[in-house]
Amino acid sequence: MNERIAILGAGSWGTALALLFGTTGRAVTLWARDTALVGSIRTARVNTRYLPNFPLPPTVALSADIAETVASADTLIWAVPSGAFREVTQQVVPYLAPTTLLVSATKGLEEGTCLRMSQVLTEIIPEASERTVVLSGPNLALEMARGVPTAGVVASANLEAARRVQSLVSGLPEPTFRLYTGQDVVGVELGGAVKNVIAIGAGICDGLGFGDNSKAGLVTRGLAETMRLGIALGAETATFLGLSGVGDLFATTNSRLSRNYRVGLGLGQGKRLPDILHELGQVAEGVPTTHVVCALSQRCGIEMPLCQALYSVLFENRDAPQVIRELMLRPPKGEYS
Secondary structure, eight states, X not given: OOOOEEEEOOSHHHHHHHHHHHTXXXXXXXXXXXXXXXXXXXXXXXXXXXXXXXXXXXXXXXXXXXXXXXXTOSEEEEOSOHHHHHHHHHHHGGGOOTTOEEEEOOOOBOTTTXXXXXXXXXXXXXXXXXXXXXXXXXXXXXXXXXXXXXXXXXXXXXXXXXHHHHHTTTTOSSOOEEEEEESOHHHHHHHHHHHHHHHHHHXXXXXXXXXXXXXXXXXXXXXXXXXXXHHHTTOOGGGGGSIIIIIHHHHHHHOTTOXXXXXXXXXXXXXXXXXXXXHHOSOOTHHHHHHHHHHHHHHHTOOOHHHHHHHHHHHSOOOHHHHHHHHHTSOOOOTTO
């Protein structure tokens, strides 16, 4: 219970994690580079910009000082967008203790390098591979803040490190967050990243007024593509049938709380992508992740026609109904071929 937790990133996800861990009685520091945001949350005890109406416990401190935040942490959790992950990690290095547990809760892939977040971590901090953990699952920030029963998965090459993170949810006043452990880091990270791409497709289906048949087919084929890519990169098939695979996919493709779903919904309704992203006011990881997934599929020689179709809608201004028609007219294939 004396474990000190620091969370990097004060968006809705980072704030929800601070709220969760703060209710265990542990000392939590929530860091953001935006000093105005930090000052606002510190004064109001609520993140009115990203997670309004949920007061933070008194055990949660606010900071814009990364040195102070990192140096005092026993467990350090990244909840920043994937595009900021490398820069923030490089800032962390000078202040990091050799025993600090490192947890990536960022669901994305790095553009340009196509690296998963844990790979970025161990590239910058090679000696930290045995204390690096990834957190994923169907964890919508607003629902977690509401305290509804939620499950997630923590994975690490070092199972004891994953168990340490699992133990952090002990002490919750109510058992609202249950964590399972695993060692398939590749599968857990890919499941959490690629489902954001599929969620954009699900939103497009709903925005176009298609029915449940259409969305079910899209989500299922999207899962098949995710599994093909994951297996090519060394993931285990079973992981994609768990919380970071089917679980996260189900939540994200069916909830208007999902930013990625709302991107697709707007596209299906005929809105322009820049306008949708401006209206969201937060990063929708599925947009940059679509770039990376398509690059990875080409690199691995893996066929991912659905993700490629979504790429053409997002970045080539293709008409969504026409792209869907082309998908339906692809040559006949076996379901598992």
